[in-house]
Amino acid sequence: MKPSVLVVEDDVVLNQILVRALTKAGYDMGSARTWTEARAKLDAQAPDVVLLDMNLPDAQDLGPLGEIASDRPTIILTAHGSIDHAVRAMRMGAADYLVKPVNLEELELVIRRAVDGSRLRAGRAVDHAASAARRTPDLLGNSPAMKRLWDLIAAVADTQVTALITGESGVGKELVAHAVHQASGRRHERFVAVDCCTLQETLFESELFGYERGAFTGADRRKPGLIEAAAGGTLFLDEIGDIGAALQAKLLRVLETGRFRRVGATADLRADVRIVAATNRDLQRMVQQGQFRADLYYRLSGFAIEEPPLRDRRDDIALLVRHFTQRRAAGGVPHVFSDAALRLLRQYHWPGNVRELRNVVERAVLLAGPNTVVEPRHLPTLNADAVGGTSESSALLQGEPTLEDIERRYLSILLQRYDGNRRRVAEVLGVSERTAYRMIDRFEAKTP
Ligand SMILES: Nc1ncnc2c1ncn2[C@@H]1O[C@H](COP(=O)(O)OP(=O)(O)OP(=O)(O)O)[C@@H](O)[C@H]1O
Ligand SMILES: [Mg+2]
Structure with a gap:
């Protein structure tokens, strides 16, 4: 697959020159002329590398860089004579910089270096999952509940305390973890996210702690782990409730001693990371049932942040809807929701929280099509037409x-509520994951 590059530059001519040169050099190109447009494209196209002008009409200075540099290599385009700008940009995590007028040979070289660097990182299973699935938009919301949340984030950010974020699926725990990182003195270092449920125990250990040469078959060179990759920054352990007993013990040791050991090593290393963990499971209950170590639970929950479900902060719904419609519009005219449609959204109980809201909004926009006003009829799953029961259950029993x-x-x-996450679906149904897989396959085979 061709590596992809997004050029964000408001000067039409320079933008075209860059796109042409890089297309010729074999890259898959996208281009944007404003920050709003860029954001939408970042979401839709997930480019490998971004070429970012420092001077966009709708953005402040290094603001855009701060937003994206931790997610993908970003190369800054800066005007001649503002080298101090470039230095600041590098400190904020820019992969490199180019001074205008851009020298095309240098351009290619810099891009190639950035792409190679990101491919190297992508070769590592966990980190790949981390960077591909994790673009981190802002945590939005003005409701009293969100304001309290921001207070908690601010209070914990500049301490070294481990923070545990809990809340239902889809409330935005990952965004909170990122906000803690951004609000802390570690924001210029990396935010490394690890999905604890995606890896097997043995692999996980070597990914997290790294390994020495010869530690196991195939370990032909020493490799640092994610704890080292996050040095100085934040290590985000997502779905922490999913790790098994052996790893729980090892993690406890890291939290207690601030040290860890590479697989196959004989000496410890110091772990210079701030740990933030998240889960949608009830860890306390898991402790009572003997599935999660009590001592690890107490260590992790040094500072607990409980994120309220969307139904407890309905005042945020209108704002979130605007955000999701703007993102979909990719710089064009965004859809607006009629009062009646918004009323429906406010009444619904949102078991899948903000993720479900996003999916509902995106579907409604598709259904409304060229008609830019979204009406209740574009919200079929919420459209309560039955007496009693929720709208979803009435849709379920129609006919x-x-x-x-x-x-x-x-x-x-x-599937819509949990964004296609089969494990969650299986949990709700009370069947094994394998059974859920089989059900989904069976039905998918039948739907044309
Ligand atoms: N306050 C918010 N502002 C903007 N977007 C949000 C907000 N909260 C959540 N989202 C969006 O909703 C989706 C789900 O958020 P996220 O992945 O952080 O949920 P989660 O709590 O980690 O869920 P899970 O437990 O299922 O992993 C993401 O697309 C995220 O960007
Ligand atoms: Mg999550």
């Missing part, structure tokens, strides 16, 4: 469905 119809409809509601 005289067979048991299989109900199964299929319920499955599709859950």
Whole structure:
């Protein structure tokens, strides 16, 4: 696959020159002329590298860089004579910089270096999952509940205390973790996210702690782990409730001693990371049931941040809707929701929280099509037409469905609610993940 580059530059001519030169050099190109447009494209296209002008009409100085540099290599385009700017940019995590007028040979060289660097990193399973799935937009919301949340974030940010973020699926725990990092003195260093549920225990240990040459078959050179990659920065352990007993013990040791050991090593290293963990499980109950170590739980929850579900902060809904419609519009005219449609959104109970809201908004925008006003009829899953019960359950029972119809409809509601996360769906259904897989396959085979 061709590596992709997004050029963000408001000067039309320079923008075209850059796109042409890099297309010729074999890159898959995207271009944007404003920060708003760039944001939308970042989300939609997930480029490998970004070439970013320092002087955009709708952005402040280094603001855009701060937002994206931790997610993907970003190369700054700066005007001749503002080298101090470039230095500041490098400190904020820019991969490199180019001074205008841009020398095309230098351009290619710098891009190639950035792409190679990011591929290297992408070769590592965890980090790849981390960077691909994790673009981190801002944590939005003005509701009283969100204001309290911001106070907590500010209070914990500049301490070294481990923070534990809890809350239902889709409330935005990952965004909170990122906000803690951004508000801390570590913001110029890396934010490394690790998805604890995606890896097997043995692999996980070597990814997290690194390994020495010869530690196991195939370890032909020493490799530092993610703790070292995050040195000076923040290590985000997502879905912490999912790690097994052996890793729980090892992690406890890191938290207690501030030290860790590479697999196959004989000496410890100091862990210079701030740890933030998140889970949507009830860890306290897991402790009672013997599935999670009590001592680790107490260490982790040195500072607990509970993120409220969306239904407890309905005042944020309108703002979030505007955010998601603008993002979809990719710089064009965004859809607006009619009062009636917004009312429906406010009434709904949002079991899948902000993630579900995002999915509902995106679907509604598609359904509304060229009509830029979204009406209740574009919100089929929320459109309460039945007496009693929630709108979803009435959709579930519409007509005289067979048991299989109900199964299929319920499955599709859950898949939408949990963003296709089969593990979550299986949990809700109370079946094994394998059974859920089989159900989904069976129904997908049947839908044309
Ligand atoms: N306050 C918010 N402002 C803007 N976007 C948000 C907000 N909260 C959540 N989102 C968006 O909703 C989606 C889900 O958020 P996130 O992945 O952080 O949830 P989560 O709590 O980690 O869920 P899970 O437990 O399922 O992993 C993301 O696309 C995120 O960008
Ligand atoms: Mg999450």
